[in-house]
Amino acid sequence: MRQIFLLVVFVLAARWLVKTMRAGQPQAPAAGRRGARSGPAHGTAGSAQREPPRLAEPMVRCAVCGVHAPQSDSVRSGAQYFCSAEHAQRYAARAGGREGR
Ligand SMILES: [Zn+2]
Numbered sequence: 492m493r494q495i496f497l498l499v500v501f502v503l504a505a506r507w508l509v510k511t512m513r514a515g516q517p518q519a520p521a522a523g524r525r526g527a528r529s530g531p532a533h534g535t536a537g538s539a540q541r542e543p544p545r546l547a548e549p550m551v552r553c554a555v556c557g558v559h560a561p562q563s564d565s566v567r568s569g570a571q572y573f574c575s576a577e578h579a580q581r582y583a584a585r586a587g588g589r590e591g592r
Pocket of ligand 1: 557
């Protein structure tokens with residue numbers, strides 16, 4: 492009876508050990524066996540770091556505060572771009588007052 496108890500404890504310890512080892516290593520040994528040995532860095536891990544194709548978008552400069560923002564996120568008023576509608580209104584009010592002079 493005591494041997495059976497020891498056997499159960501041993502199996503549980505072995506399971507815990509395997510689980511701990513898998514959790515500690517991000518690259519599981521099972522995944523490495525599945526892939527080919529010749530190409531270790533050829534899997535899907537590299538594609539996860541790919542950036543979204545947003546850099547192709549032109550950057551515009553806010554005429555009030557000078558902050559650069561993507562053209563789709565900026566507010567356009569005439570020939571000027573602004574980071575927000577508030578700055579667009581501020582610039583319009585300021586330009587309108589100066590044009591009088
Ligand atoms: Zn601004």
